[in-house]
Amino acid sequence: MERIDKVISVALNVSRNDAKSLIRKRLVTVNGLVVTDIGKKVDEKCDELFCDGKRVSYNKFVYIMMNKPKGVISASEGGSEKTVVDILPEDMKRKNLFPAGRLDRDTTGFMLITDDGEFAHRILSPKNHIPKTYIATLDKPFDDEVIKAFENGIELKNDSCMPAKIKALDENNLVAQVTIKQGMYHQIKRMFAKFGLTVVELERIKMGALELDRSLACGECRYIAQEEISLIKIAEF
Ligand code: URA
Secondary structure, eight states: OEEHHHHHHHHHTOOHHHHHHHHHTTOEEETTEEOOOTTOEEOTTTOOEEETTEEOOOOSSOEEEEEEOTTOBSSSOOTTSOBTTTTSOGGGOOTTOEESSOOOTTOEEEEEEESOHHHHHHHHOGGGTOOEEEEEEESSOOOHHHHHHHHHOOEETTEEOOOOEEEESSTTSOEEEEEESOOOTTHHHHHHHTTTOOEEEEEEEEETTEEOOTTSOTTOEEEOOHHHHHHHTOOOO
């Protein structure tokens, strides 16, 4: 059983306050009866919910996009360290949430947090070729040798990198947009390090075809709508 304001907020991708206001406006029904109690509990398996005449289908799982700040680790439990799950707003916290994939402590940007293990596995498995795109700021310019090597796939100590895409975002070749299909430990940093380059800033801007929502300030998050979920699964490179 779940509180109705929470269900409406997740299903319609609106804030908890907006969900409460829809209920107060008597726009929400459960099994044909107008809801007046914003704290009413509903059963996801059998109750039928409508909002403003439209069926509300609520999902078993939640998918959250966070603009990860620096200084937090991508884990669900970090002991003395703050995790991305710790910094979720209280009304988004629920059992079993975990980050789908790893970003280093000092990497910022698109972090997907979910409680859907199967989905996370699907988008992270290198077999499924879901691209992840980053902006890397370097200490020194990269050259054609780096571009060619990234595009052909490079060998790292104990790891083979699949072909990656790279393009310069500035005239000096100091800022690179890089797309990879794996998520190996420190992968982007290690790929550049092979050519003597240090990544000084790293931000993930895209998973699959879904871009980081630029209206999210560092540390902020929002629910990902159902139609956006299918964008994450797009494997085109
Ligand atoms: N590659 C890295 O080196 N670090 C990240 O956080 C993600 C990809």
